[in-house]
Amino acid sequence: MRELRVLLNQTQKVRLQAALQHLRDLSFQASSPAIPVTIADTIPVNREDGILKGHGTLEFNGQVVATQCGVVEQVNKLVYVRALKARYKPEVGDIIIGRVNEIAPKRWRIEINFSQDAVLMLQSMNLPDGIQRRRTAVDELNMRSIFEENDVVCAEVRGFQHDGSLHLQARSQKYGKLERGQLLTVPAYLVKRRKQHFHHLEQYGVDLILGCNGFIWVGEHVVLGENEMPEDQESRMENQEQNFTPLKVRQQICRIANSVRLLSAHGFSLSLEIILDTAEASVSSNVEINDMLGAEFYVQTAEREVQRRASLLKKSRR
Amino acid sequence: MATAPTSTYSPSNSWERARQQQKKSLFRKEDWVRSDGRNFHQCRPAFLRTGATNAASGSAYAEFGSTKVIVSVFGPRESKKAMMYSDTGRLNCHVSYTTFSAPIRGQGTDNKEYSSMLHKALESAIILETFPKTTVDIFALVLESGGGDLPVIISCASLALADAGIMMYDLVSAVSLSCFGTNLVIDPTTEEEACRDGSFMISYMPSRNEITQFTLTGEWSTAKINEALELCLDACSKLAEIMRSCLKDNVLS
Amino acid sequence: MVGLSAGEKHFICGGIAQDLRSDGRQRLQFRPISVLIGVIPQANGSAQVRLGATDVIVSVKAELGKPTLLQPDKGKVAIYVDCSPTAGPAFEGRGSEELSTELSVGLQRCLLGDKSGAVQPTPVPNGIFLAYECATEFRAGIDLSSLIVVEGKVCWDLYVDGLVISSDGNLLDALAAAVKVAHLLRMFICCTDIDGLAALSNTGIPKVSVSLGPSPEDQPEVDVSDEEFLQFDTSGIPVVVTLTKVGRHYIVDATAEEESQMSSAVSLSVNRNGHICGLTKRGGAGLDPSVVLDMISVAKHVAKNLTSVLDSEIAAAEAAEDDES
Numbered sequence: 001m002r003e004l005r006v007l008l009n010q011t012q013k014v015r016l017q018a019a020l021q022h023l024r025d026l027s028f029q030a031s032s033p034a035i036p037v038t039i040a041d042t043i044p045v046n047r048e049d050g051i052l053k054g055h056g057t058l059e060f061n062g063q064v065v066a067t068q069c070g071v072v073e074q075v076n077k078l079v080y081v082r083a084l085k086a087r088y089k090p091e092v093g094d095i096i097i098g099r100v101n102e103i104a105p106k107r108w109r110i111e112i113n114f115s116q117d118a119v120l121m122l123q124s125m126n127l128p129d130g131i132q133r134r135r136t137a138v139d140e141l142n143m144r145s146i147f148e149e150n151d152v153v154c155a156e157v158r159g160f161q162h163d164g165s166l167h168l169q170a171r172s173q174k175y176g177k178l179e180r181g182q183l184l185t186v187p188a189y190l191v192k193r194r195k196q197h198f199h200h201l202e203q204y205g206v207d208l209i210l211g212c213n214g215f216i217w218v219g220e221h222v223v224l225g226e227n228e229m230p231e232d233q234e235s236r237m238e239n240q241e242q243n244f245t246p247l248k249v250r251q252q253i254c255r256i257a258n259s260v261r262l263l264s265a266h267g268f269s270l271s272l273e274i275i276l277d278t279a280e281a282s283v284s285s286n287v288e289i290n291d292m293l294g295a296e297f298y299v300q301t302a303e304r305e306v307q308r309r310a311s312l313l314k315k316s317r318r
Numbered sequence: 319m320a321t322a323p324t325s326t327y328s329p330s331n332s333w334e335r336a337r338q339q340q341k342k343s344l345f346r347k348e349d350w351v352r353s354d355g356r357n358f359h360q361c362r363p364a365f366l367r368t369g370a371t372n373a374a375s376g377s378a379y380a381e382f383g384s385t386k387v388i389v390s391v392f393g394p395r396e397s398k399k400a401m402m403y404s405d406t407g408r409l410n411c412h413v414s415y416t417t418f419s420a421p422i423r424g425q426g427t428d429n430k431e432y433s434s435m436l437h438k439a440l441e442s443a444i445i446l447e448t449f450p451k452t453t454v455d456i457f458a459l460v461l462e463s464g465g466g467d468l469p470v471i472i473s474c475a476s477l478a479l480a481d482a483g484i485m486m487y488d489l490v491s492a493v494s495l496s497c498f499g500t501n502l503v504i505d506p507t508t509e510e511e512a513c514r515d516g517s518f519m520i521s522y523m524p525s526r527n528e529i530t531q532f533t534l535t536g537e538w539s540t541a542k543i544n545e546a547l548e549l550c551l552d553a554c555s556k557l558a559e560i561m562r563s564c565l566k567d568n569v570l571s
Numbered sequence: 572m573v574g575l576s577a578g579e580k581h582f583i584c585g586g587i588a589q590d591l592r593s594d595g596r597q598r599l600q601f602r603p604i605s606v607l608i609g610v611i612p613q614a615n616g617s618a619q620v621r622l623g624a625t626d627v628i629v630s631v632k633a634e635l636g637k638p639t640l641l642q643p644d645k646g647k648v649a650i651y652v653d654c655s656p657t658a659g660p661a662f663e664g665r666g667s668e669e670l671s672t673e674l675s676v677g678l679q680r681c682l683l684g685d686k687s688g689a690v691q692p693t694p695v696p697n698g699i700f701l702a703y704e705c706a707t708e709f710r711a712g713i714d715l716s717s718l719i720v721v722e723g724k725v726c727w728d729l730y731v732d733g734l735v736i737s738s739d740g741n742l743l744d745a746l747a748a749a750v751k752v753a754h755l756l757r758m759f760i761c762c763t764d765i766d767g768l769a770a771l772s773n774t775g776i777p778k779v780s781v782s783l784g785p786s787p788e789d790q791p792e793v794d795v796s797d798e799e800f801l802q803f804d805t806s807g808i809p810v811v812v813t814l815t816k817v818g819r820h821y822i823v824d825a826t827a828e829e830e831s832q833m834s835s836a837v838s839l840s841v842n843r844n845g846h847i848c849g850l851t852k853r854g855g856a857g858l859d860p861s862v863v864l865d866m867i868s869v870a871k872h873v874a875k876n877l878t879s880v881l882d883s884e885i886a887a888a889e890a891a892e893d894d895e896s
Contacts, residue, residue: 036569038562039480040488040525056485067445067485069565084569085376086483099574115394115452150574179578182593244585254595289595371737372624373659384612388736390657412656412663417732418630421613457656462611
C-alpha cells in the first residue's frame with residue numbers, strides 16, 4: 001500500500017479535523033455503534049444466549065478477549081473481531097485479483113495479499129479456445145502462453161483444499177488476464193463484498209474491478225469474447241506506439257485511479273458510487289489529475305464524505 | 319570506524335574519564351538528581367505512532383526521550399522453500415542500528431543479541447498457530463540510541479505486530495531498570511546505563527500477567543529483585559495502556 | 572524487484588509517451604516533497620525527506636580528524652548510504668549491499684567535486700555496505716578548506732550518512748535533497764559539549780580553539796566550545812535530478828514501477844548557478860550524445876524548480892521550528 005502523505009496548511013488541518021470529528025459523530029449516531037477493541041480487550045457478550053467465538057477472539061479466564069485490533073461484530077451467536085489492517089481472508093466465491101508468482105506443474109501460484117499464495121489449477125481454467133475438454137500434456141506445456149510470471153489475473157475463490165491451500169477458479173470469459181491498465185493495492189477491508197465487482201464505466205471507456213483482496217484494477221475497457229489472439233512478438237513491438245491506450249481513456253483511468261488512492265488514504269470504504277463521485281467532483285471543480293492527490297482536494301474529499309454520510313443517515317431515519 | 323584511531327580523536331579524554339568516575343560515585347548518593355529532571359521511578363515520556371513505513375504490513379515508530387526506533391513487520395508470508403515444514407508460524411527478528419544512532423559516529427551494525435532477545439520476548443505473545451507454514455519478519459531499526467533501547471524495541475515491535483493484524487494473546491510492553499548502589503532507577507538513559515551496577519529488564523503481558531522475557535545482570539538481593547520487579551511491572555502496565563490508546567485511536571479514525 | 576506484467580509495462584510506457592503518468596503526473600513533474608529538519612538531534616545536521624512514498628534520512632556528523640598528507644589544508648567528507656530492511660525484506664542482511672554501494676558512489680559523484688586525493692575502498696566489518704573514504708573536494712558545494720582547523724594538524728571530518736526508510740524510486744534525488752537540507756539547516760543542532768550533555772544550538776560546527784604545543788610533534792590541544800559555532804556557507808550544495816529514460820522519452824522522479832522500465836538513467840547534479848557539478852549514468856542502454864546534451868539542459872531547468880521548492884520547504888520548516896521554540 002502506497003500511503004499518501006499530504007501536507008496541509010493550518011486552515012486545511014482545522015477543516016480536516018472538523019470533518020473527521022463529524023464523521024466520528026455520525027458513525028456513533030448510526031444504528032449500532034461499533035465497539036473498537038485492541039488486543040487483550042475483553043469483549044462484552046451475553047453469556048446466557050450462548051455464543052460462538054469467531055475469528056480474532058479467544059477464551060481466557062472465562063472471558064472472551066480479542067486477539068487483534070479491530071471492531072467487534074456479531075452475527076447471531078457468532079462474535080468476531082473484524083480487523084482493519086490485517087491481510088485478506090478469503091471466502092468462497094470472492095472475486096479477487098492477483099499476480100502470478102510462479103508456474104508449477106499444472107498450476108499457477110498467485111499472490112493475492114493472503115498469508116500464502118493461492119493456487120489456480122490448469123483444470124479450473126477456461127482454455128483460450130473456450131472448448132471444454134480434458135487438459136492434455138500439450139496444454140500443460142503451453143501454460144506460459146496463458147499466464148506468465150507477474151501477470152495480473154482476475155479469478156474467483158473456489159475454496160480451501162484439505163491441505164489448507166487456497167484454490168481459485170477462472171471458469172468464465174470475464175476472468176483471466178488483465179492488461180492495459182494499472183493495479184492498485186488498498187487495505188482489503190476497504191472493499192466490501194457486493195453483488196457486482198466488475199464495473200464497466202461506459203461513459204469513460206474504463207473497466208474497474210474491485211477485488212475483494214484489496215487489489216483494484218483500473219484499465220481500458222475490454223470487449224468480452226473479442227479475445228484477439230496474441231500476435232507474434234515482433235509485430236507487436238512495431239505496433240507498440242500506435243497500440244497505446246488512447247490519451248482520453250488514459251486520463252479517465254488516471255482520474256479513477258487517483259480517486260481510489262485518495263479514498264484509500266482516507267480509509268473510506270470503496271464502492272463504485274463513491275469512486276465515481278470523487279472523480280466527477282474533481283472534474284467539476286477543475287482539479288488536475290495530479291492535483292487530486294494534493295492537500296486541498298484531500299480535505300474536500302473528507303468534507304464531501306461527511307455530507308454523503310449525513311444525507312444517508314437522514315434517509316435511513318425517515 | 320573507517321579512519322584509523324590515530325587520525326580521529328576526541329578532545330580531553332582523560333578529563334572525561336575523571337568525570338565518569340565522579341559521576342559514578344554521584345549516582346550512588348541518595349539525593350542525586352537525574353540529568354533530565356525525572357525522579358528515580360519516573361519513565362521518560364513515550365511517543366508512539368503506528369504506520370511509520372508504507373511498504374510493510376504493519377509498522378510503528380517509538381520515541382522514548384532520545385531513543386528513537388522504527389519497526390516494520392512484513393508478512394505473514396509463505397516460508398522459504400528451504401525451511402522445514404511447520405504447522406506453526408515462524409518469527410524472524412532483526413535489530414539493526416544506524417551509523418548515526420550513537421553520539422560518536424559508529425558503524426551501522428546488526429545487533430544479534432537484541433535480535434534473539436526480541437524474538438524470545440515476542441514469541442510467547444503471538445498466536446503462532448494462526449499462520450501455519452508462514453513467516454513473519456520483524457525488522458527493528460534504532461535511529462537514535464538514548465538508553466533502554468531493547469525495551470523500546472520490544473514495545474515498538476509489539477505495536478507494529480498489532481498494526482499488522484497479527485493475532486496475539488496480549489500486547490508486550492517492556493521496561494528496563496538500572497541499579498546504583500541502593501538506588502533503583504527506572505528507564506535509564508545511555509549516560510546512566512554506562513555507570514550502572516546492575517541492570518534489570520522485563521517484558522510483560524499485563525492482561526495475562528505473564529512475563530515473556532526477563533534479564534538481570536549484576537549482584538542483587540532478593541528484596542531488591544522484588545522491589546525492581548514490582549516497579550517494572552507497574553511501569554509495563556502503564557506503558558501498555560499508552561500503547562492501547564495509540565491503537566484505539568487508529569481504529570477510530 | 573518490482574514485478575510487472577507485460578500489460579502493465581506497456582501501460583506505463585504508453586503513459587510516459589503520452590505525457591500522462593500513472594499517477595497523473597507529467598514527465599517532468601516531481602511528486603510532492605516534504606522536509607523535516609533536525610530529526611537526529613545527536614547529529615550536527617540532519618534532515619528527513621519524503622518524496623511520495625520514498626522516505627530517507629540523512630545525518631551529518633562532524634568529527635575532529637587529521638588532514639591527509641596530500642591535502643594538509645583541507646577537511647574531509649565521507650558519504651555512506653544504507654538501506655534499512657524496514658523498507659522491505661529484500662534489504663535484509665547483505666541484500667541491500669549492491670544498492671547501498673550504488674547510491675553511495677552516485678551521491679559522492681554528484682555532490683562532491685573532483686577527487687583530488689586518493690580513493691581507498693575501506694573494508695567494513697560485517698559488510699553492510701562498501702565505504703569509500705575519499706579526500707574529496709566540494710568544488711561545487713562546501714569549500715573543504717573551511718573545514719580546516721589547524722593546517723596539517725586538525726580538521727573537521729564530515730560524515731554524511733544516508734538511510735533509506737521507505738523506497739519507491741528516485742532514491743538518489745531524495746538523498747541529495749536531504750543532504751542539502753541537512754547541511755543548509757544547522758538550526759537544531761546538538762553537539763556534545765564538555766559536560767557530555769546535549770546542548771541545543773542554532774548553528775553548525777562548534778568553534779574550536781587550539782593551543783599548539785612547543786614542539787611540532789605534540790598533539791595539539793583542542794578545546795571544543797559549547798557556545799560558539801562555526802557556520803559555513805552551504806547554500807551552494809547542488810541538487811540532484813535523475814532523468815530516467817523510458818522508451819524515447821525521459822522522466823524525472825520515477826517511481827519504483829517506472830524505474831523498472833528504464834533503459835538508462837542519468838543523474839545530474841546542478842548547483843544554484845545552473846552549473847553541472849556531477850553526472851552519473853546507470854542502466855545498460857546506450858544514449859545518443861545529443862540526447863545527453865538535451866538532458867543536461869532539461870535537468871538545469873528542473874533543478875532550478877527543485878531548488879526553489881526545497882528553499883521554500885526549508886523556510887517553512889524553519890518557521891515551524893521557530894514556532895515551537
